[in-house]
Amino acid sequence: MRGMxxxxxxxxxxxxxxxxxxxxxxxxxxxxxxxGGFAGAVIVLACVVLGVLAFGGEAAKELIAEHRCQxxxxxxxxxxxxxxxxxxxxxxxxxxxxxxxxxxxxxxxRHLGPLLTDLSLAVQVGAGLVGIFMALxxxxxxxxxxx
Amino acid sequence: MTVELLVLLLTAFMFLAALIAVETSDLLSxxxxxGAAGFALCVIDLLVGAPDLTFPQVVVEVVTLVLLIRxxxxxxxxxxxxxxxxxxxxxxxxxxxxxxVVAFFAFGGLGAKGSxxxxxxxxxxxxxxxxxxxxxxxxxxDTGAGNAxxxxxMEYRGYDMLGQAALIFAAILGGFxxxxxxxxxxxxxxxxx
Numbered sequence: 001m002r003g004m005x006x007x008x009x010x011x012x013x014x015x016x017x018x019x020x021x022x023x024x025x026x027x028x029x030x031x032x033x034x035x036g037g038f039a040g041a042v043i044v045l046a047c048v049v050l051g052v053l054a055f056g057g058e059a060a061k062e063l064i065a066e067h068r069c070q071x072x073x074x075x076x077x078x079x080x081x082x083x084x085x086x087x088x089x090x091x092x093x094x095x096x097x098x099x100x101x102x103x104x105x106x107x108x109x110r111h112l113g114p115l116l117t118d119l120s121l122a123v124q125v126g127a128g129l130v131g132i133f134m135a136l137x138x139x140x141x142x143x144x145x146x147x
Numbered sequence: 148m149t150v151e152l153l154v155l156l157l158t159a160f161m162f163l164a165a166l167i168a169v170e171t172s173d174l175l176s177x178x179x180x181x182g183a184a185g186f187a188l189c190v191i192d193l194l195v196g197a198p199d200l201t202f203p204q205v206v207v208e209v210v211t212l213v214l215l216i217r218x219x220x221x222x223x224x225x226x227x228x229x230x231x232x233x234x235x236x237x238x239x240x241x242x243x244x245x246x247x248v249v250a251f252f253a254f255g256g257l258g259a260k261g262s263x264x265x266x267x268x269x270x271x272x273x274x275x276x277x278x279x280x281x282x283x284x285x286x287x288x289d290t291g292a293g294n295a296x297x298x299x300x301m302e303y304r305g306y307d308m309l310g311q312a313a314l315i316f317a318a319i320l321g322g323f324x325x326x327x328x329x330x331x332x333x334x335x336x337x338x339x340x
Contacts, residue, residue, distance in 0.1 A: 032293030128319030
């Protein structure tokens, strides 16, 4: 997949940063605003797709390694898996009555679980989707005759 | 009532778009029709007050539309053309029309007494002691989340979410296995692969 014209490339260069930041914001603020890990991950994927379409598959392959994507997808899944028993442990350890309900520590703890699950979901889904997209880009490049 | 009517109209539009996508012989028109159906679904999500669903839906629609159009521009269409079958189209159209009419009256359209609970009042919400009522009343207080949907998904139903994450992970692994560069064939030894 070759890159597109310099106009498209410059526009993509302008827009990509904003798209990426928006995706990260959506992924990390799912608890208090519309959004969540999955939506944020898909927006990050949109940023990558924009980059690949504008600059071509070769440029993207230098930045994103497929095996790195697989690793991040696995890490996200593991973090999600770790949060689940950690929540049980935290409930048993801190108990319902040992901390006053309005203590800042308890508030932080209460926000930490959903935030971690959301972010791990975003890492897992985002890395997986980006990896599959990159694999498709490479597969397309191999299958197509030389232009 | 106005929301229901709009949702029904949009559903009819989506049905029509899907039908055109199946029946048209031009791949580009088919892709655009699929995109129209998807964006109609986004509008329905917004109408019924589910911006959480609209975000990923819009992005997925845009990405798939761009990818599919790119694919069609690059590849030649080598699929076999099937002759158009008027009877089949008519049967599908009639079935869809019957479905829409039944849905319209089931939801209490034109003042009919609907057998389905009124729009926006599912049966799980109606009694005060029900699980949904507890979720809705306690979500903000129990979880401290500003977004009650996320509070329910990530705290009350956290293990449900864990199952979904496992499912997505399995799907991603499957994608990687299919798309990997070096494939192992049955009967080959490890060092050959």
